Amino acid sequence: MLTNMKSHFPVFENNPNLIYLDSGATSQKPRTVIDAIRDFYEKHNANIHRGIYSLSVRSTQKYEESKGKVARFIKARSPSEIVYTKNATEGLNLVMYSLAGRIREGDEIVITISEHHANLVPWQQLAKRKRAILKYIDVDEEGRLNLKDARQKITGRTRIVAINHVSNVTGVIHPVEEVISMAKKVGAITVVDACQSVPHIPVDVRKMGADFVAFSGHKMLGPTGIGVLWGREEFLKEMEPFLFGGDMIETVELYESTWNDIPMKFEAGTPPIAEAVGLSAAVDFLNGIGMEEVYEHERRITEYVLDKLLSMDHIVLYGPRTPEDRIAIFTFNVKGLHAHDVAQFLDYRGIATRSGHHCAQPLLRRLGAEGTSTVRASFYIYNDSRDADALIEALKEVKKYVG
Amino acid sequence: MLTNMKSHFPVFENNPNLIYLDSGATSQKPRTVIDAIRDFYEKHNANIHRGIYSLSVRSTQKYEESKGKVARFIKARSPSEIVYTKNATEGLNLVMYSLAGRIREGDEIVITISEHHANLVPWQQLAKRKRAILKYIDVDEEGRLNLKDARQKITGRTRIVAINHVSNVTGVIHPVEEVISMAKKVGAITVVDACQSVPHIPVDVRKMGADFVAFSGHKMLGPTGIGVLWGREEFLKEMEPFLFGGDMIETVELYESTWNDIPMKFEAGTPPIAEAVGLSAAVDFLNGIGMEEVYEHERRITEYVLDKLLSMDHIVLYGPRTPEDRIAIFTFNVKGLHAHDVAQFLDYRGIATRSGHHCAQPLLRRLGAEGTSTVRASFYIYNDSRDADALIEALKEVKKYVG
Amino acid sequence: MSGNPFEHPLFIYAKYPRHRGRLEDFTHTGQKGNPSCGDEVVYYIRVEDGRIEEVSFEGRGCSVSQASADILAEWAMGKRVEEVLSLEEETFLNDIVGGVIPTRIRCALVSLQAMKRALAERG
Amino acid sequence: MSGNPFEHPLFIYAKYPRHRGRLEDFTHTGQKGNPSCGDEVVYYIRVEDGRIEEVSFEGRGCSVSQASADILAEWAMGKRVEEVLSLEEETFLNDIVGGVIPTRIRCALVSLQAMKRALAERG
Ligand SMILES: Cc1ncc(COP(=O)(O)O)c(C=O)c1O
């Protein structure tokens, strides 16, 4: 297990009793990330591109350096395949809007029932607008993807396949490579929501084989206000731009414009500069640990927590009952108690969890979560077995209020 | 004149020789803003909405508080009219995409020749896509709006009028109220790009009368990664959402979704939370000075600089030659020298300016700037007459390299 | 409401509601749900001469939503319709429900909205 | 390039170009502009048996773009076409132009791109 991690995160110093189990929503930030942002504003702050003065040169270099780091982190071919967005949601919408022109009536868009709304509602709305057919690949009772169903749903009429790499509800690591290769066979474009994978497991976008991969900075120790969209160069080059404005153009005539090279073509206006610098530091921090180690750490936590959770018969767990191919996210309910009440009790015990539908209403319905309200505890590198014990103890205690 | 302002901005401590005249591109950040961001990450960081634990309650409150402050700052009716975007460019694109459904072939969209690309390219592309007619209101030789031309261009077929409040090239404060009232008479929707006004002059969106007003946080002492779109409640309520995903929905069924209330309907995914907290501190800082005082300060600088610039016959100034109705932005060329070379010389003298087309190619062509490359010096609250003198001295010195 | 929610009066109220059920002879009914968490409240109300004679509710959800539904039913009985329609959120939350922590406000307001919807309909 | 641009060799080059003008008998020509600042370079090149015999250029823009156009013209003369086509940006910037500060790289590369465009065309 990783040890002494909390000491790198000032939030735990300032909230000594905090047991933070909501990293699935957003992670805490190490001191190095916070310092990098401050340092940027205090020493180098300037807008990037076209500034000819030293400050602007420095800020441009830092911005480019950040892209280089992110590119290497996910094994992209080049930093020019990295588009910075405001969050993962914008990245997924960008792909949807930019590909919209290729979708015709009757075309099929295939997603899974386990998508976060960010990788569901855009495709649903695109399908409605274009009279395309939206199809859902099913999961089993534990939230694992039904590959047989995938093979049936992906057909010669499928134009786009969009899928999450890791579910933010069940923690399942989906076999995206297999789904992508099915999609490739029929010539469909593939889009992966990697929000819950990039922070938690090693991700190699080239091995994965997808055409687009989106994720957020704030879930991987980085700041809010920045997301990453990786896109295969060929696609980025030929795609229509999405947001129009400064920096994404080459020339602007009164009635016509031409576009800048990638990735600038997709970065209209002032980008999240300080945020890029913060994200850079976050990648450094994760590299310092090693993503294999991050995954191992979560796997040990998973084994520990799963064992305890499954032994409590007042707990209903939504998701896999085995520790393979999953990260340390646990979504559950206490029989007879409402998720909000349980989450509030946990908070009363100093444990920060989330209750609600976790932006995945269709999945929670599929898994049979009544009213779609559930409690989610999600772990990250700074959590240890003491945090796990606190959760387990509190859940044992809750039993007395049941019924 | 405001005095001792630089002491509030750490960048000047760390770059003691820096004469920063590029606030039109992005402003420097006061210590209070930098501290607010750090404080947020170190003490309160959590995702907002639906978190039932204390940290999330605090971060949600800080986010809401930020909206309240921004709403009061621009005299909006309610914080629910404030949508946070990633930058002003996104805000303007949001309006364009959300209104697109109302535009038919032959409809007219009227903008001005002095728009920044962010308030030009979106409308140009909308017009192309819908076969609508894009019309430009002209400016005079000094960049002041031609109101007679506005009266001619705005007709019964005009559906949208989009205009910048203050030009980022000439510094002219346009009479937007008059243009808006012309637009109202014909029932057109009005969109104001207030990027260069909100940081520099008192802005009252209700008095202004527009339907939408967009601006950026990073130009008004706030962080990168956040912009503001104010929209009239009636419009926001009936408009189609733009980005789809978490938090902007009410219910998600497999093939249908319903939308959340405003402003959440327009804020898909994790918003710029730390950035909102930083913007809050920026608004406090500006309120501490008073926007009337900010404007007065710039007016005094303008009088001072204008006088000197106009006395140098090797300088060609693009913009008003009088100090009325303008802010302290000066765009110019040195006769016989290229803007890039001049800007680099200024940098050599420690003066940070910008050279290029300032994302306003059509305006620079209109004003006769050859090759559209010009130097821009833009002042803000931390600049004083010493900064102005440094610029003037350097420009005098440059004369010897001419010809 | 803060601290242990299971030892809070609202949790007890939710467990032992006084007005749960469906009136036989209601003149007004109205429903409100919070789809994001599945909370739901339906009121059945008997109004006579502009006065609320009897109220009951059905629904499901967290303790705060169900308890405040019950409390509001109790409070409304005997009041005039206008009085209930003009009840402000702040007053409801603080003076009638007795204070609700920020995160649970949405839960509590479901009942007020259901009640207003019911009374706003012509009976 | 850093320091005072007006006392930098590139500025002098730009002021006193050796190869400005238009060849009468060119076999290749190519143009590249940087619309964002108006820099522009057009090359006129005479190639014989795969060897570059003569080069001239026209254009306008900042000192870096115009000086590097001139320097590249000088360098290219006598070289074989393939050699020029395989010239890398780094080498061009550092060894031929003599180093360019980051902000001016785009300015300097306009000429290299124009030259490659010219030579890539069939004569
Ligand atoms: C007038 C004007 N409009 C729009 C913008 C675009 O702002 P942003 O880059 O923050 O989206 C700017 C700033 O560059 C501007 O000056």
Ligand SMILES: Cc1ncc(COP(=O)(O)O)c(C=O)c1O
């Ligand atoms: C699987 C998944 N997809 C998408 C998102 C959306 O990310 P963001 O809110 O940063 O846009 C999240 C996070 O909430 C997520 O967990």
